[in-house]
Amino acid sequence: MKVVPLDRPVWNCLTGPQAHLALGGDSAWRIDPGFGPFAAARDQSAAALAALAGLAMPGEELWLVETGAWPVPPGMDLVRTAPLVQMVAASPMAPLPGDAACDSLGEPDAAEMTALALATEPGPWGEKTRLYGQFYGIRDAGRLAAMAGERMRPAPGIAEVSAVCTWPDYRGQGLAGQLIRRVMAGFTARGDVPFLHSYAGNATAIGLYESLGFEIRREMVASVLRRLT
Template sequence: MMEHPLDRPVWHMLTGPQAALACGVGQAVRVDPRYGPFAAALDQSDHAQAALAELLAPGEQAWLVEAEEWPAPAGMRTARTAPLLQMVAESPAPVAPDDEAVVLLGAEDADEMAALAIATEPGPWGPLTRCYGNFYGIRRNGKLAAMAGSRMRPTQEFGEVSGVCTWPEFRGQGLAGVLIRRVMADIVAEGRTPFLHSYAGNAKAIGLYESLGFRGRRNMVVTVLERE
């Protein structure tokens, strides 16, 4: 049976549509560290695992998003793992006429975006994470209250919604839903189907995603490996 690209999204994005962001060739790849810590190996063979370890300097971490926990190669250790739910929106909710106005975020917003992402931890964030794709925000009294954007494109058929986060004082106001609908509109306009990953235990977030048209596709695992 042919492997579905969403079963190994990092490998397919870095050897496919987003190969320009990849460091490493052949047996293992990692995204340019300025974009974040994602990496993948061709398989679990000794050669591929050694290539994966060689991509990192001592103390560096790699995040692998796979169908199952990824074993640590020689010279690396498993720092942590977390179960994920991968969700796909075959019929995504469109932008609503009464949606609050959003703004396209850019380089001038980088510091505020990083502060929000680091404080709320929607996923790993690096200096250029905002450059994966369009990120949108909602401001309240001049402050960036919430944001969401796009990240992985494993094939020409799929685009990932990512970086969804809101400062605690602005939660419960529907901002995340407004932003996700806007990001999905971009993905659909590109001819892609939106997908995303949620921490499996985040029932509130999963409920929101379901209300926007996402349905669970499969369980995944993020394995954080650290070079010793």
């Protein structure tokens, strides 16, 4: 049976297009901690689960994104699970004439990007998360009001929209939609189909994504595991 890359996005990005960011071995991999806590085991065998546990330091968390809950390896505990929906935009909406100008973000913007991500919690954020790929932001009077960028690439031709976040006092102005359209335009230009993950209970976000051309592909589960001391 052919493996669908999006069914195991973390495993496939770490053994495929983003293997240069992977730490581990054939049984389990994790991304460079600076980029975040994502990890995946080859399968649910005892050897693979032990290898997964070995990728974390005592007290450290690993995040798994799979089609279902994952067994907890010996030496770890389950912090929480969260139901997700995985969405794909086969026909993404292009930028609109009235969209605000989106700035390319880089090293000079790192502190502002981190402050926004940590305050709004769009997902795991590390000191190198902004280096996954191109990020864009919208500024107001010099302040970074909102941003969006990219993260996982499970296979050639597929890229994830991620870190979509807006300061609370700028919400309701359509900034997230404008930024997602800009990110997707970059994907389209290089031949990538956009996908993303949303918490299944976030109806507002899902509605926004659907208005931009995304459709729910399948349900997923995020499992957060912590290494015991």
